[in-house]
Amino acid sequence: MKELRLKALAKINLGLDVLRRREDGYHEVKMVMQTIRLYDRLILKKTDRPGIQVKTNLYYLPANENNLVYQAAKLLQDEFDLKSGMVISLRKFIPVAAGMAGGSSDAAAVLYGMNRMFQLQLSREELMKLGVRIGADVPYCIMRGTALAEGIGEQLSALPPMPECQVVIARPPISVSTKFVYENLNLGEHTVHPDIDRIIKGLEEGDLHQVAAHMGNVLESVTIPHYPVIARIKEEMKAGGALNAMMSGSGPTVFGLFDNKEKAEQTCQALREGTLAKQVYLTDIYNTFRTEHTGKEE
Incomplete structure (x- = not known):
């Protein structure tokens, strides 16, 4: 196999809670993650010339070791002593x-x-263990x-799978530093934590x-006071008929769930015509995940 075309799907957080700051500086979290049908496209090409080229x-x-796709390719090259080079078109x-x-x-x-191209025969669990060496979200993105x-x-x-629904995605024209959000997160007795258990119960009951x-994101307590546009997008989605709307991860993207x-289409169009967001998408839930590598395009 010389070339492979793939889709890399985005995720949203249906619930994001931060329990505490650990002694090693990381934060302990409890989150409900969900894949959606918004995706990047990748083309992987095996070459005789050594090295990794990212386009x-x-x-x-970045098109060098600062890009996670480069790091992923390099990890497998080093781990399995792969001699062939890789060209990755992304x-x-x-939203970035x-x-x-x-x-x-x-x-x-x-x-x-690359697991498929080089016939490494790694299971999903083995890929997930390798993925955490690149970033904490990589194992979930494999799952x-x-x-x-x-x-x-x-x-x-x-x-249990998320019930089917439409998802409107809106990214305002601002950048939010994840480091800034976590450094300014104050967890105390007045912190409003999302009820992750109630979200899970809702999933179990379909x-x-x-x-x-019961959706909630504790990081909004930092982000919204600094970037009120996030709250305005949430309000517009709810006014348009969203069952609820929330910031995903550390932001600034906002998503709304519609039944x-x-x-959903009307709200998406209104956001596109407005000034609150620079990227707006309408998509839906992606519930199927790989139990084994089937050889089909993902």
Whole structure:
């Protein structure tokens, strides 16, 4: 196999709670993660020339070891002493640095794709163990679907699938530093924590409204006061008929869940015509995840 085309899917957080700051500086989290059908496209090509070449459609993305796709390819080359070179063409659609794990999903796709191309015979679990060496979100992006993430995000448990619904994604024209958000997060007795257990109960009962009603992101307590546009996008989505709307990850992307496709389309169009967001997408839930590598394009 000389060439492989792949899709790297984005994620949203249906619930994101931070339990404490650990002694090693990392934060212990409890999150419900969900894959959606918004994706980047990758083309992997095996070459006789050694090394790794990364090409992207965004001029400001690094094409060297600072890019997670490069790191993923290098990890497998080093781990398995692969002599062939790799050319990775990455076409980005997932908003960059926006709380949707785009970079981690791209890295996961490279691990998955090279595993097939070089017939490394690694299981999904083995790929996930390698992936955590690149980033805490990479194992989930290999797993996909609906999952509970604990620890620093690397401890994953599969959950019942999210009920089908439409998802409107809106990224405002701002950048939010994940480091800034976590450094300014003050966890105390007045912190409002999302009810992750109630979200999981809603998933177990297949009740979209219960899931939406208990969505929450503790990081909004930092981000919204500094970037009020996030709250304004949430309000516009809810006014348009979203069951609920929330910031994903450390932001700034906001998503809204809709059980009415027409209302979702109207809200998406209104956001596109407005000034609150510079990237707006309408998509839906992606529930299927790989139990074994089937050889089909993902």
